[in-house]
Amino acid sequence: MEFSLNNKVFEYMGAVYKNSFTREETTESIIPDSLPDAQRVIETEAMVCLRSKEAENGRVVIVGTADVSVIYADEEGRIRRTVIGIPFNASEENGNVVGGAKVTATVRAASADARLLNPRKLLVRCDVLIDVACYVQKEIQLKLPAENADTSLSVQILTDERDMRLLTDVSEKTFVIREEYALPASKAPVGEVLRTKLTTELEDVKSVGNKVILKGTARLSLLYRPEKGGEPVNAEFSTVFSQIMEIGVKSEDLHFKASLVPTSIYFVTDALYSPDDRRIAVEAHFLAQCLAYRDEAAAWITDVYSGKYELKTGTAGFKLNSAGDALENVELVRGVVETAGQPGNVVSISVLPGVVYKNHEGERLELKTTVCVNVLYISEDGVLLSASKKMPVSTAIPWENDAEYSVSAEVRSEPLAVISTDGIEVKFSVAFRVECGKLLSIDAVDRIDADTENPKDLSVLPSIVVKRFVNGDTLWSMAKKYSSARELICCANGIEEGTEPEPNSVLIIPKIR
Structure with missing residues (x-):
C-alpha cells in the first residue's frame, strides 16, 4: 500500500559553466597614410566591446572587439594617435554547455601594449579579460507526507530542511546613452584627441512588480592635444543614467546581481560637429544583464520506517x-x-x-x-x-x-x-x-510502500525497553531500532519534543501498539 506524499517543485536556473580567463590578441597594423611616420610609442590603452555571446552544444562563444589606442611621437616630436580595432572570437569548450543556454558575459581590457616594427608598422597586443557563465532551466522535486496520509500504517518520518537562495531568472536589455558635453572655459579647445575612455558604475538596483530599475553613472575621460599646441589636457565628464528592464518573474523579495558591458562606443569631436572645438558628443551602447535570486525554504524526507509493516522506499538525489x-x-x-x-x-x-x-x-x-x-x-x-x-x-x-x-x-x-x-x-x-x-x-525519499499483507510480528518484542542513551545515539535511531516513536519516548521520559536526552541518561522506550 502506497503512503501518500505531497510533491513540491522548485524551479531554478542552474549554472552549468562558469569561467574567468584572459585572451591575448595580437595584430600588426600599418599607420594610416594620413599620419606621419612614428618615432616612438608613448602609451597604449584599449577599450573592449562585446558583440555577441552564444551557447552551442559543448561550447560557449564570445565575440567582441578591442579598440587599441596608440599614442606615439612622430619624427618631429609631435604627439599623434592611431586606433587599431582587433576583433576576437573566444571559444571555450565544456560538455555541460547546451545550445540555447542563457549566457552572461563581461569583457574588459586587462593590459595593452604596442611596439614599432618600423616607422610605418606597429605590433599591437591586448589581453582581454572575459567572465562568462551559462545557465539552463532545472528543477528538483521534494516530497513530504500528505495531510490525508494513512496514519494506521504507523509510518515514522525523519526530515531535513535547508534555506536556499536559487537563481530564478536571467534577463538582459540593450540601451543607449547619448550625451553632449562642453569643455569648461578653463580648458583649451580640442586640437587632436589622443585618448577616450568611458566607464560605468552601477550604484543602485531596485525592483517594482516585474521590473528592475538600474541607476548608475557613466564617466568620460578625454585626453587631447590643445588646438594651439602645448601639454596634453585631460578632461573629465559624467552622466547619471536610469534604465528600466523587465524580468521574467515577479520581483517581490528577490535579490539582484546586475552588470553592464559596452557593445559599441562612438565619440565625435571633429570640426563639422563642433566648429569651436569645444563640444564632445558620445553615443554608447550597452548590454544590461540581471540575475534574480529568490530565497526558498526546502524540506525533504531523509529516513522512514514503520512500527507495524515492512517498507519499500525510493530515493532521488539532487545537487x-x-x-x-x-x-x-x-x-x-x-x-x-x-x-x-x-x-x-x-x-x-x-x-x-x-x-x-x-x-x-x-x-x-x-x-x-x-x-x-x-x-x-x-x-x-x-x-x-x-x-x-x-x-x-x-x-x-x-x-x-x-x-x-x-x-x-x-x-x-x-x-x-x-x-x-x-x-x-x-x-x-x-x-x-x-x-x-x-x-x-540532497538525498530524498520520494516513494513509500507498506507491505500491509505481511505485518510485523510485534509479539516477540517487549512492551518496554530500558536503555542508556550514549554518545552516537539519537531519539530517531533508538525509536527505529525498538519499533517505537520519538513522540512516545519523549512522553514516557518527560523530554521536551525537538530536544535530545542528556548523555548517559536512562530511557524508557515503549513499543508502538
Whole structure:
C-alpha cells in the first residue's frame, strides 16, 4: 500500500559553466597614410566591446572587439594617435554547455601594449579579460507526507530542511546613452584627441512588480592635444543614467546581481560637429544583464520506517548551488613606478586588475591578482612619456567546505600619483568581490510502500525497553531500532519534543501498539 506524499517543485536556473580567463590578441597594423611616420610609442590603452555571446552544444562563444589606442611621437616630436580595432572570437569548450543556454558575459581590457616594427608598422597586443557563465532551466522535486496520509500504517518520518537562495531568472536589455558635453572655459579647445575612455558604475538596483530599475553613472575621460599646441589636457565628464528592464518573474523579495558591458562606443569631436572645438558628443551602447535570486525554504524526507509493516522506499538525489551573500575585501596598494628621468608633471594614471586566482590553504582561501599600472607623464624637459609596472595584490578570506567561490577584482578608489625621487608613487585600492555559494547534496525519499499483507510480528518484542542513551545515539535511531516513536519516548521520559536526552541518561522506550 502506497503512503501518500505531497510533491513540491522548485524551479531554478542552474549554472552549468562558469569561467574567468584572459585572451591575448595580437595584430600588426600599418599607420594610416594620413599620419606621419612614428618615432616612438608613448602609451597604449584599449577599450573592449562585446558583440555577441552564444551557447552551442559543448561550447560557449564570445565575440567582441578591442579598440587599441596608440599614442606615439612622430619624427618631429609631435604627439599623434592611431586606433587599431582587433576583433576576437573566444571559444571555450565544456560538455555541460547546451545550445540555447542563457549566457552572461563581461569583457574588459586587462593590459595593452604596442611596439614599432618600423616607422610605418606597429605590433599591437591586448589581453582581454572575459567572465562568462551559462545557465539552463532545472528543477528538483521534494516530497513530504500528505495531510490525508494513512496514519494506521504507523509510518515514522525523519526530515531535513535547508534555506536556499536559487537563481530564478536571467534577463538582459540593450540601451543607449547619448550625451553632449562642453569643455569648461578653463580648458583649451580640442586640437587632436589622443585618448577616450568611458566607464560605468552601477550604484543602485531596485525592483517594482516585474521590473528592475538600474541607476548608475557613466564617466568620460578625454585626453587631447590643445588646438594651439602645448601639454596634453585631460578632461573629465559624467552622466547619471536610469534604465528600466523587465524580468521574467515577479520581483517581490528577490535579490539582484546586475552588470553592464559596452557593445559599441562612438565619440565625435571633429570640426563639422563642433566648429569651436569645444563640444564632445558620445553615443554608447550597452548590454544590461540581471540575475534574480529568490530565497526558498526546502524540506525533504531523509529516513522512514514503520512500527507495524515492512517498507519499500525510493530515493532521488539532487545537487544544486545555493547562492550566498557577496562580501568584499579591500586592499590598499602603494608602490613606485620607475621612470626614465625625473618626471615634471603627471598627466593620467590607469590601473587594470587581471584574473583573480584562488588558492586553498588550511582554513583560508587566498586570492591573488596582478594589476597593470600605467602612468602618462611629462618629463622635466617637456617630453611626453609613459611608465608601467605590474603589481601583485592579494587578500584572504575564511575557507568553508562545500562552498563554491566566484571572485573578481576592481579598482575601488580613484588612483593617486605623486612624483617622488625614485619615479612616480602611486596609491589605489583594489576590491576583491567574493560570491560564496553552497553546493547542496540532497538525498530524498520520494516513494513509500507498506507491505500491509505481511505485518510485523510485534509479539516477540517487549512492551518496554530500558536503555542508556550514549554518545552516537539519537531519539530517531533508538525509536527505529525498538519499533517505537520519538513522540512516545519523549512522553514516557518527560523530554521536551525537538530536544535530545542528556548523555548517559536512562530511557524508557515503549513499543508502538
